[in-house]
Amino acid sequence: MSNAVLTGTHFMLGDHACAEGAIAAGCRFFAGYPITPATEIAERMARRLPQLGGVYIQMEDELASMAAILGASCGGMKTMTATSGPGLSLMLENIGLGIMLEIPCVVVNVQRGAPSTGLPTLVGQGDVMQARWGSHGDYEIIALAPSSVQEMFDFTVLAFNLAERYRTPVILLADEAVGHLTERVVIPPPEEIELWERPRPTVPPEEYLPYATDESLIPPMALAGEGYFVHMTGLTHDERGYPIINGEAHERLVRRLLEKIRKHAPEIIRYEEVLMDDAEVAVVSYGITARSALRAVREARRQGIRAGLLRLITVWPFPEDQIRELSRQVELFVVAEINQGQIRREVERAAAGQVPVAGVHKLGGTLITPDEILEALWVRKP
Amino acid sequence: MEIQFAGFGGQGIILAGYLLGKAIAVYEGKSASMTQSYGPEARGGACSSGVVVSRNPEELVDYPRVTRPDILVVMSQEAFSTYLPRLKPEGTLLYDADLVNPESIPEGVTAYPVPATRLAETEIGKRIVANVVMLGALVVLTRVVSPEALREAVRTTVKPDYVELNLKALEVGMAYAQNLLQPQEV
Structure with missing residues (x-):
């Protein structure tokens, strides 16, 4: 896997730099549905991931793409999808699920002119509030806005790090102009790229409560298939992950999900x-x-x-x-x-x-x- | 410094911009941004690419799109008509002499006819390298980048089987331009 990180100086398209950032961050699962101006990310992942033993899946639509990256992340992979405004509209339902279930993943939105199909090949920055409030209910989100091709690489790595550390979907809010810009990118050697991993359980399976937390408010994440019993539901749930439908439980869960980001906001905000x-x-x-x-x-x-x-x-x-x-x-x-x-x-x-x-x-x-x-x-x- | 390439899809307009930008940004260590624009057609539609070079090599190009090119390279009549009005008053124009009829070139503009497509056909036998012939001429006529940086960009960009072909195209363009610059014998 020596060619996973393309260490060196490149003259690279912004969308390609995003894909390389994801690979450098350890992403080995990409599910997506092509859309201008984000297609070049999918193309690059389709070529690169199989070389690295990773998985690229072109899904039937964006709803399924989002569901697939949530599922693969539960299995322990670092996962990403890439789309533009119309696709993000379709992903928002499952982004809400990812927030509720606290599943790390990265969603790239290369913004174009909108509403609707709008201006497929031309720039827009009109999805800022969609990124913030697009899914239903009260929640906090992390979204990063790259201004250069170098930042398409750097911020994609950062997006993965934040997603892992805080167990949450992170949106890379790029735009067509940066995605289709070609500039110099310096990719460091792998040992110089700092990577954060999701918190993992330290207790044996019989003592594990999937949504129990310490003062960090971030629950350790057991992966599917490693012997821990994990129940996941988009319904309001208790520390065991079991549905519990009342106001007190809802207050406890949703308050923690909000505070999880708010409490750490000073170290997230850049x-x-x-x-x-x-x-x-x-x-x-x-x-x-x-x-x-x-x-x-x-x-x-x-x-x-x-x-x-x-x-x-x-x-x-x-x-x-x-x-x-x-x-x-x-x-x-x-x-x-x-x-x-x-x-x-x-x-x-x-x-x-x-x-x-x-x-x-x-x-x-x-x-x-x-x-x-x-x-x-x-x-x-x- | 802003350089605009324009022509139609299939002429390698975007590759020309990419090679120049890479030579400047990677092999000369300056800061350069390259943008491209093309229609929905794969070939034949209007197509352009632009390279903006930062005055300060330490600083990112602040506005990455070409607004008033210092250098304009056109390979179709339509591109000539569209982009000539944007060329700076003291700018430099290179045009494919067989594809462009330069009706009215403003005073102050330095214009060079370069029959890149014909040279690619007659000297190399492949018209697809007309874009790289044009780049070779550009290097000699404007010194916007060193020939060696451009050669290195060609070596690291085109598929291995086509490196020699493209390097030869560069030399053909450079030789033609050197000839253009010779004082005319009386």
């Missing part, structure tokens, strides 16, 4: 700040749009505008403490995203009226240009 130290205006952006935002911020500085960039790496959990903190420093937030204000509303919520929040928005199909963001910063021109 963002990058550029030129923020003395900034009076903060541009908030993510994914491909963060690159236009970076150029706009640098150009604004040349024009005497004290602008900085807050680039979201984890879109979810949203770094609301940091926005609250910045509300005491900056006089304006400008949110740039290829949707009609999905993260802008989050910034408004966290800023809570302390600071005005403006937006640079598009519907999809084209990128937001640096000039379009720069124009929104001119209100701060000295």
Whole structure:
């Protein structure tokens, strides 16, 4: 298996870098249904996984794809699927099941113009709230937004690590522009790639309760077929995994599932700040749009505008403490995203009226240009 | 620095962009991004690829799409009409002299006719390497990348059986361009 990690410097498509990140993270099971602009991930996995003793299955649809990666993960494999908005819509039912059953897996959404089949070959960032709230009920989700081909590799590895550590589905919220971009990717030697594994039971099978936890709130996971008795149901369940249908049990379970992510949010949340130290205006952006935002911020500085960039790496959990903190420093937030204000509303919520929040928005199909963001910063021109 | 290749599907427009981007990003250690655009047709539809090179090799290209190319390489009349207005006023244009009739080239633009498809047929016997002939000419005419970096990109990208063929295509393009640059004898 020496060719599992393609150590070296490559000039690689974003979607391919995602597939290589998954393989480097130990993913050996991919189930999917091809869809533009995520198809290149499936193609790469279809070629690479059989070489590595892994399994690639093209399923009949996205519902089944999601079910398959949950099942294989219960058997102990690291698993992934990749899709775009229309496919994510179909996966959401089973993503909810994965959250309820606490099954590690990675779901890639290479966003395109939407709603419906929309713009198959063109960029969009309109699935941010779908990723957050698309499945029914109260839950927390982790979603990462890569801005470069290198990050398609790095964040896919990170997505697996977070999925394993917190026993939860993680969404890689990419976009068509990054997925179809070709750039240099440096893949490190395997020993330099840090991998986290799911917590495993330390008690013998007769003492094991599948959903009993310590203060981490993350239950150790026994794998199918290794001698532990595991009962799994999407119904509200007790520590044994048995259905129990009442308000108290529901409060206990769902509260723990929420707190499991919230409690660990400070170690999950990641963002990058550029030129923020003395900034009076903060541009908030993510994914491909963060690159236009970076150029706009640098150009604004040349024009005497004290602008900085807050680039979201984890879109979810949203770094609301940091926005609250910045509300005491900056006089304006400008949110740039290829949707009609999905993260802008989050910034408004966290800023809570302390600071005005403006937006640079598009519907999809084209990128937001640096000039379009720069124009929104001119209100701060000295 | 922005370089745009354009033509129709089947001419290797995207491979040309990939080889140039790889030569710059991997073998010269600069920061470069390559994008592509094509229609639903496998062959014959409008097709383009772009390479953006960062001014600072340490920094990621901030906006990865070509907006105003410094260098434009066109291999079809349609591509010429579509992309010429976007070329920078002092930009460089390379066009396939047998496929493009350059009606009006703005003053300030340096234009080079390169009959890449004909050279590929007559010198190598395979028109499919016209894109790489064009790349060879591009290297000599613009010095956007070193010939050795481009050779290395060819060696590590095309299938082993086709490496020699493509390296030869590079040399044909380079020789033609060197000839173009010779002062004309009176």
